[in-house]
Amino acid sequence: MDRVSLDDLVSLCKRRGFLYQGSEIYGGLSGTWDFGPLGIQLKRNLTDLWWRMFVEQRPDIYGLESSIIMNSQVWKASGHLDGFVDLVVEDTATKQRYRADHLLEEQGIEIDDFSPERIGQLIEENGLKSPAGNPLSTPQRFNMMFKTQIGASDTQAQDAYLRPETAQGIFVNFKNVVDSCQPDLPFGIAQIGKSFRNEISPRDFVFRAREFEQMEIEYFCRLEDWQEVFEDFRLKTYDWLELIGLPRALVSELEVPESERAHYSQRTVDFMFEFPFGKKELYGLAYRGDYDLKQHQRLSGKSLEYVDKRTQAKFLPVCIEPSFGVERTILALLQSAWREDTGNKRTYLALKPEIAPYRYAVSPLVANKPELVGKAREIFRILQAKYGRVVWDDHSNIGKRYRRQDEIGTPWCVTVDFQTLEDGTVTRRERDTLEQSRQAVADL
Structure with missing residues (x-):
């Protein structure tokens, strides 16, 4: 992996259609990003791989898609209404x-206590000013949930919230899934x-945004088994990193101290990644205990107890939560795949074929020869039927096409030339090595 700046990544994403600023033609909207044609395909490849590894290839994990807007009682029970806060300070001038x-x-000031009083004390002791050089206000609690209203009129509207995490949709559907699927613990x-x-x-960039996507599992087990399950998912996180091609050398673990853990967590391990702007959290693994099920059972008045099929004993299982951020993963993938090939004056993304937006690019050697274009179109349709993620490219000369496909991470380019018309073989070019070989279409 070659070092790359965040500015270089942002430029690439805009230029090649991975990511755009949200509402850009109106000056943008801070903290929002739109996935372009290449970005959405990369994202789909990533989420499909995750789903296949953690759901389809496991008999003990069930899928769910819950509502984004949820009853405010959900967030009262979970503790988010009172506890989902950050401390905000205000530039007293601007x-x-x-x-x-x-x-x-x-x-570089170490925080030993996240209470408003201690944060304010640290600001005062260190003479901290705003980025504009002005005095700061005292820290205030700020709830980060987006509030909305449901109802046909303002007088009858009911408060609701956009979910700040996907987990609660799982917890409030726990009994539904148990009743529908009759799973054995652990599941x-x-x-x-x-x-x-x-x-x-x-x-x-997309590391800290106001709208983002999560890939999460809530894994339920007996109290005496939680440490074993926790360790199993810790190791499976490294299997996932290998599958998608993130270098393990850039990942480290942080045992989160109690003072910094979320209100529901009894143990949390953060998987930290060396981003261009420093070492930051990529994934999280938390032991939530029975906090969420207990809270929802108490506030809803509905039993969420699991009934043991053999003994008929009723109890609330505990929960392990592996959490994977989609946008942070994409940012880490683009960074770690970045290559500067100075000898050949090119930049390319060394993405795995399973992750790259396109698997193949198909081109006629020249775009003004109908017989070459026709044959290339035929081969394009064959490969598209076989792999799906195949792109047609006949813009500019063949050298510029290769450089363009290198920059977006396409592993192989297939060129149809006059020899193809004679013997049915094509030129297959490797992205990483630049090696070219003649191959029959059936062998691609």
Whole structure:
């Protein structure tokens, strides 16, 4: 992997159609991003692989897709209404708001207590100013959930919230899945979906956004088995990293101290990645205990107990949560796949074929020869039927096509030339090595 700046990644994503700024023609909307044609295909490849590994290839994990808008009682039970907060400070002159912990971290100030009182004390002791050099207000709690209303009129509207995590959709459907599928413990429920957080200061491209996608599992087991399950998912995270091609050397584990853990967590391990802007959380693995099921059972008045099929004993299982961020994974993949080939004056993405937006690019050697274009179109249809992710490219000369496909990570380019018309073989070019060989279409 070659070092790459965040600016280079942002430029590539915009230029080649991976990611665009949300609402860009109106000046954009902070913390929102749109996936372009290549980005959405990369994303689909990624989520399909995750689903295949963690759901389709396992007999003990069931899929779910829950609603994005949820009853406010869900968030009261989960603790998000009271506890899902960040500390915000305000520039007293410009009124610009900032996350207090981010300002401290940027100055290398270690935070030993995340209470408003301690954060305020650290700001005062270190004479911390806003980025504009102005005094800061005292830290205030800021709830990050997006609030909306449901109803036909303002007077009859009911408060609701966009979910800040996908997990609660799983917990409130726990009994439904148990009743429908009759699973034996241990078992898991998996979901891929959007979450929303009103971040005080979105930054670092798609790393911290207000709308993002999660791939999560809530895995339920008996209390005495949680450590074994936790370790199993810790190791499976490295299997996932290998599958998608993220180098293990860039990943480290952080045992999150109690003072920094989420309110529901009894143990959390963060998988940290060396991003261009520093070592930050890529994935998380949390032991949630029976906190969520207990809270929903208490507030809803509905029993969420699991009934042992053999003994008929009733109890609330505990839960292990592996959580994978889609956008953060994509950012890490683009960064780690970036290559600068100075000898050949090119930049390319060394993405795995399973992840790359396109598996093959098909081109006629020249675009003004009908017989070559016709044959190339025929081969394009054959490969598209076989692999799906195949792109047609006949713009500019063949050298520029190769460089364009290199930059978006296409593993192989297939060129149809005059020899193809004679013997049915094509030129197959390797992205990483630049090696070219003659192959029959059937052998591709």
